Amino acid sequence: MSFSLYAMIWNIIHKSVTASTNNDARAGKHGDVFTADFQTAGRGRLDHKWLSQEGENLMMSVVLDVSSLSIAHASTLPLVAGLAVVHAVEKLLVLDGGVWLKWPNDVYVSGKKICGILCERCGDNVIVGIGVNVKQRVFPDEISARATSLALHGVGHEICKVRDFVLASLEDVYQLWLEGALESVYHEISRVDMLKGLTVRVVQNDSDCAPVDGLCGGIALNGSLIVDNMNVWAGEARVFTDASLN
Ligand code: BT5
Secondary structure, eight states, X not given: OOOBTTBOOOEEEEEEEESOHHHHGGGOOTTEEEEEEEESSOBOSTTOBOOOOTTTSEEEEEEEEOTTSOXXXXXXXXXXXXXXXXXXXXXXXXXXXXXXXXXXXXXXETTEEEEXXXXXXXXXXXXXXXXXXXXXXXXXXXXXXXXXXXXXGTOOOOHHHHHHHHHHHHHHHHHHHHTTOHHHHHHHHHHTBSSTTSEEEEEESSTTSOOEEEEEEEEOTTSOEEETTEEEOSEEEEEOOHHHHO
8 A cells, every 4th residue: 555644545444343443453554544333342541441332433543653753742643633533523513612622632522522532552653543422322321421422412424424524634633743733733722622721630640640630721732731830641630610629
C-alpha cells in the first residue's frame, strides 16, 4: 500500500468478532483501520471495560506512525483524536456547541459520554482506539446514567457513515497537527473543552499522587490539564460543585 503523510489512505480491516480492535492493530501499519461488530474484551484506560452491544456501535483502531515526531509532540495525539471525533459528531448531530471534549479524550453530548478513546503506543506507531455509540439506545446498568448515543439524540446514521466522518475529521486535524499548527488545533480544543472554568477533582493515574481539586484552567498546549495553576498529566477528572469539595 502506498501512502503519503499528507494524504491519508485508510485501509479498513473488518472482523465481525474480535477480543479488542486495539489488540488487532498491534499487527498493523500506518493507515490501517481495524473495525469490529463486537469485542469480547473491549478495553478502556487502566482496567476499565468498553461495553458495546453487538452491531450497534463503531469500534475501530487506527494505526498512525509517529516515529518522526518528538515524544512531546506525539503525546498530544489523544487530544487530536478527541477533537476529530468532536468535529465528526458536530457534523452528524448538527448540534451547535453541544459536543464537548472531556480531558483527556472522551467526547460528551449533553453531559453524557458518547465516545471513548484509548491511545496505546506500539513501536513506531500509536494505536488510536475509538468507540462511538451509534445505534445503542439501552446501556448496561453500570453505565446507563452516563452513556448516550447518536440514536438517543434522534439521528439514525449507519455505522460506516460515522466511521467515514470520524476518519475524514481525523485526517484533517491530524494533518494540521503534523504540520506543527498546534496553535490552531489548540484553539479548537479550547473551544470544546468541557472542563474549562469548572471546579474539578482529578484522581491521578499514579495512585501515590493525591487527587487534585480546584478550578480548571483548561487543557494546556502540552496536553496536560491545568487545575489551580498545576499541570496534571494523567488521570480521571470529575466535575464538582463547590459544596461537594468540602
Ligand atoms: C475509554 O476509556 O473511554 C476508552 C474506550 C475505548 C474503546 C475503543 S473501542 C475500539 C478500541 N478497542 C478497544 O478495546 N478499545 C477501543 P476510559 O476513559 O477508561 O473509560 C472507560 C469507562 O467508560 C468505563 O469504565 C465505563 O464507565 C464507561 N463506558 C464503558 N462502555 C461505555 C460506552 N459504550 N459508552 C459510554 N461509556 C462507557
